[in-house]
Amino acid sequence: MSKRRYTNMQVLLPTIEKMLESGKSHREIEAELGLEGDRPVHNLLKRQRKKAAKGAPKFRGRKPAKTLQEYKYENKRLKMEVKVLQDFLQSTERK
16 A cells, blocks of 8 residues: 555544554554554654644734834933943943
8 A cells, every 4th residue: 555645644643543542552553554654653643743732823023113102211221221331340440
């Protein structure tokens, strides 16, 4: 029998899961369902775990625009940081 396509394997997924719950090994399942190839049951279950773990896709795109108030606050904070650093350098006589 030739290799089965992924879509055909998706149809077999509930059957495979029931067989696993009943205690059958991957090789026994492959033999019973006539699956060939390099570990098809293992690969199918691995794909399913990846799909489940992936979850929602991350948001990609631009960050929302900042308001003028946020820019002013950030500018004030940065100016304070610069002043603190300048004072530190003067106290250590490096400037």
